[in-house]
Amino acid sequence: xxxxxxxxxxxxxxxxxxxxxxxxxxxxxxxxxxxxxxxxxxxxxxxxxxxxxxxxxxxxxxxxxxxxxxxxxxxxxxxxxxxxxxxxxxxxxxxxxxxxxxxxxxxxxxxxxxxxxxxxxxxxxxxxxxxxxxxxxxxxxxxxxxxxxxxxxxxxxxxxxxxxxxxxxxxxxxxxxxxxxxxxxxxxxxxxxxxxxxxxxxxxxxxxxxxxxxxxxxxxxxxxxxxxxxxxxxxxxxxxxxxxxxxxxxxxxxxxxxxxxxxxxxxxxxxxxxxxxxxxxxxxxxxxxxxxxxxxxxxxxxxxxxxxxxxxxxxxxxxxxxxxxxxxxxxxxxxxxxxxxxxxxxxxxxxxxxxxxxx
Amino acid sequence: xxxxxxxxxxxxxxxxxxxxxxxxxxxxxxxxxxxxxxxxxxxxxxxxxxxxxxxxxxxxxxxxxxxxxxxxxxxxxxxxxxxxxxxxxxxxxxxxxxxxxxxxxxxxxxxxxxxxxxxxxxxxxxxxxxxxxxxxxxxxxxxxxxxxxxxxxxxxxxxxxxxxxxxxxxxxxxxxxxxxxxxxxxxxxxxxxxxxxxxxxxxxxxxxxxxxxxxxxxxxxxxxxxxxxxxxxxxxxxxxxxxxxxxxxxxxxxxxxxxxxxxxxxxxxxxxxxxxxxxxxxxxxxxxxxxxxxxxxxxxxxxxxxxxxxxxxxxxxxxxxxxxxxxxxxxxxxxxxxxxxxxxxxxxxxxxxxxxxxx
Numbered sequence: 001x002x003x004x005x006x007x008x009x010x011x012x013x014x015x016x017x018x019x020x021x022x023x024x025x026x027x028x029x030x031x032x033x034x035x036x037x038x039x040x041x042x043x044x045x046x047x048x049x050x051x052x053x054x055x056x057x058x059x060x061x062x063x064x065x066x067x068x069x070x071x072x073x074x075x076x077x078x079x080x081x082x083x084x085x086x087x088x089x090x091x092x093x094x095x096x097x098x099x100x101x102x103x104x105x106x107x108x109x110x111x112x113x114x115x116x117x118x119x120x121x122x123x124x125x126x127x128x129x130x131x132x133x134x135x136x137x138x139x140x141x142x143x144x145x146x147x148x149x150x151x152x153x154x155x156x157x158x159x160x161x162x163x164x165x166x167x168x169x170x171x172x173x174x175x176x177x178x179x180x181x182x183x184x185x186x187x188x189x190x191x192x193x194x195x196x197x198x199x200x201x202x203x204x205x206x207x208x209x210x211x212x213x214x215x216x217x218x219x220x221x222x223x224x225x226x227x228x229x230x231x232x233x234x235x236x237x238x239x240x241x242x243x244x245x246x247x248x249x250x251x252x253x254x255x256x257x258x259x260x261x262x263x264x265x266x267x268x269x270x271x272x273x274x275x276x277x278x279x280x281x282x283x284x285x286x287x288x289x290x291x292x293x294x295x296x297x298x299x300x301x302x303x304x305x306x307x308x309x310x311x312x313x314x315x316x317x318x319x320x321x322x323x324x325x326x327x328x329x330x331x332x333x334x335x336x337x338x339x340x341x342x343x344x345x346x347x348x349x350x351x352x353x354x355x356x357x358x359x
Numbered sequence: 360x361x362x363x364x365x366x367x368x369x370x371x372x373x374x375x376x377x378x379x380x381x382x383x384x385x386x387x388x389x390x391x392x393x394x395x396x397x398x399x400x401x402x403x404x405x406x407x408x409x410x411x412x413x414x415x416x417x418x419x420x421x422x423x424x425x426x427x428x429x430x431x432x433x434x435x436x437x438x439x440x441x442x443x444x445x446x447x448x449x450x451x452x453x454x455x456x457x458x459x460x461x462x463x464x465x466x467x468x469x470x471x472x473x474x475x476x477x478x479x480x481x482x483x484x485x486x487x488x489x490x491x492x493x494x495x496x497x498x499x500x501x502x503x504x505x506x507x508x509x510x511x512x513x514x515x516x517x518x519x520x521x522x523x524x525x526x527x528x529x530x531x532x533x534x535x536x537x538x539x540x541x542x543x544x545x546x547x548x549x550x551x552x553x554x555x556x557x558x559x560x561x562x563x564x565x566x567x568x569x570x571x572x573x574x575x576x577x578x579x580x581x582x583x584x585x586x587x588x589x590x591x592x593x594x595x596x597x598x599x600x601x602x603x604x605x606x607x608x609x610x611x612x613x614x615x616x617x618x619x620x621x622x623x624x625x626x627x628x629x630x631x632x633x634x635x636x637x638x639x640x641x642x643x644x645x646x647x648x649x650x651x652x653x654x655x656x657x658x659x660x661x662x663x664x665x666x667x668x669x670x671x672x673x674x675x676x677x678x679x680x681x682x683x684x685x686x687x688x689x690x691x692x693x694x695x696x697x698x699x700x701x702x703x704x705x706x707x708x709x710x711x712x713x714x715x716x717x718x
Binding site: 037038200202203204205206208211212215216219224225226227228229230231232233234235236238262263265266269270273307308310311312313314315316317318319320321322323324325328329 | 396397559561562563564565567570571574575578583584585586587588589590591592593594595597621622624625628629632666667669670671672673674675676677678679680681682683684687688
């Protein structure tokens with residue numbers, strides 16, 4: 001069964017999880033992803049601290065979407081900064097720090113903050129309006145992110161071929177980006193090109209981004225999807241039911257090691273055992289050439305409650321010890337190729353990844 | 360944090376999930392495992408159809424526990440059979456079929472039913488009371504199952520060594536057996552011997568036997584346990600946090616292929632990649648020498664609702680397609696050793712498994 005967006009939906013054609021409106025009092029709107037799939041609720045933001053909290057509490061999630069949200073958060077923050085250059089810089093730095101502390105693993109957050117910092121400095125140095133410059137840059141970051149996803153889609157769709165049975169983990173979809181999606185963007189492009197594609201969506205415990213977001217997003221887009229628990233992909237691979245794996249990334253180190261949602265590593269190990277290609281789709285902003293390898297990527301641990309409860313339902317005994325590792329690292333040797341807007345990188349990644357930035 | 364049984368608990372020292380009382384009107388009592396960890400509720404049974412339903416609906420689960428429950432179900436059924444031999448046989452066959460249809464994968468169910476059939480035939484042929492014979496045999500099956508678990512514990516504890524960090528999947532504990540447990544029996548024995556043992560319990564989606572049952576059972580027993588999601592074990596293995604894997608089994612084929620709860624295969628593949636031993640603990644009644652290999656083991660698929668809902672909480676969009684494969688097969692090549700009451704079998708299993716039955 002597939003379903004379309006309801007007529008009342010405020011989603012655009014790229015299914016962007018954020019909107020910007022210069023005319024509104026609260027200019028930034030975020031789709032509250034905690035309410036999906038049951039409700040399409042939009043929240044309005046008018047200051048940077050609230051956006052930092054939205055990132056922390058997963059109103060908005062997904063590395064590229066976090067980057068876009070952080071860029072807009074600085075625009076909101078800037079409305080209240082002093083007008084003098086030093087005061088502006090000082091206030092900007094405080095906003096920057098607040099946002100940088102919201103989530104540690106995804107590098108796009110820091111990439112977007114750095115990009116805004118450069119724009120601010122350039123505006124201040126050249127006598128331009130820094131608020132206007134930040135606003136234009138945030139819109140550019142958003143627009144470029146969607147365009148990057150569409151480019152990734154074009155590159156990646158060729159790799160999927162006809163009638164692909166694709167396993168994906170977590171949500172690397174429109175909802176995780178400015179719109180259109182990275183891993184799901186590739187699937188979307190294959191679907192739009194009429195190649196025929198069926199998706200197995202890992203539910204992705206504990207936060208259930210696969211069950212709640214990926215299954216919903218693909219349904220809305222009319223793409224065939226079957227939901228499975230994270231521990232079922234191995235059995236399906238053994239049965240020959242899956243011929244491609246594709247996931248997103250929160251940070252890719254210079255050597256090609258990939259940090260992504262917890263459980264990604266397991267998918268990659270199973271894919272390697274079964275000779276199934278394992279693709280990572282991510283914009284260049286996810287590639288961190290400053291980080292040598294996966295060991296240097298900070299891995300966020302989140303609250304025990306997200307493991308011991310599902311909604312209001314307690315599923316474990318009181319007082320039990322819990323580990324909630326939110327991300328893992330897949331070593332480069334398990335990654336068949338990395339799909340970016342600038343092209344498809346293959347091993348050895350030490351050479352191919354830097355090459356993408358100069359092309 | 361650990362906790363002990365409440366003073367009001369009706370659990371015996373083996374934490375048996377079933378009780379038998381000749382004096383009661385409803386002689387069989389089953390611990391309703393659907394209510395754990397929140398409540399220790401016991402349900403009473405006085406006929407075989409209700410026990411078949413209890414097996415189907417997971418009031419009682421775990422291969423050896425299902426075998427024990429089915430053996431007692433035939434005792435309950437026999438109270439209402441006609442007294443003449445032909446009538447008794449006919450009614451027995453109907454009970455047998457009903458119970459055999461309750462769950463397809465665990466072979467202990469069929470093993471226990473077959474054992475009761477032989478006992479009945481022998482009693483009828485020798486002029487003994489078949490009801491009495493069935494009752495005595497069910498008690499023997501139960502008692503022997505607990506004793507087998509204790510033997511497995513003695514054999515397996517040696518393999519764990521000192522200060523083991525053990526990953527287990529699903530619940531192969533006291534609750535899954537007549538009492539004491541298979542995989543958790545080994546852990547229990549190591550704990551009782553003062554070897555020091557810490558357990559990582561996979562939560563085991565979708566039914567959450569690890570979160571609900573294993574975490575609870577180990578807490579009650581004062582054994583250190585940390586709950587994780589099924590997709591976290593790979594990251595922990597990469598960190599070196601796990602040095603042993605041990606699981607139970609629902610059926611072991613002649614070649615050593617192991618059918619067990621969905622997700623077991625994934626654990627075995629990850630263990631192999633990290634050079635971590637992967638042990639299976641199961642009584643001889645789980646070994647099915649009539650089944651050549653894992654491909655011949657029937658794999659149950661269960662309802663989509665167990666995937667799309669946790670308790671009353673819906674976690675996926677309405678109408679989404681779901682696969683709910685309840686078991687998977689781990690090929691013998693990934694199994695380091697199989698721990699039984701008769702000793703520890705090592706590869707090649709075609710030779711070592713039959714040998715266990717003659718020793």
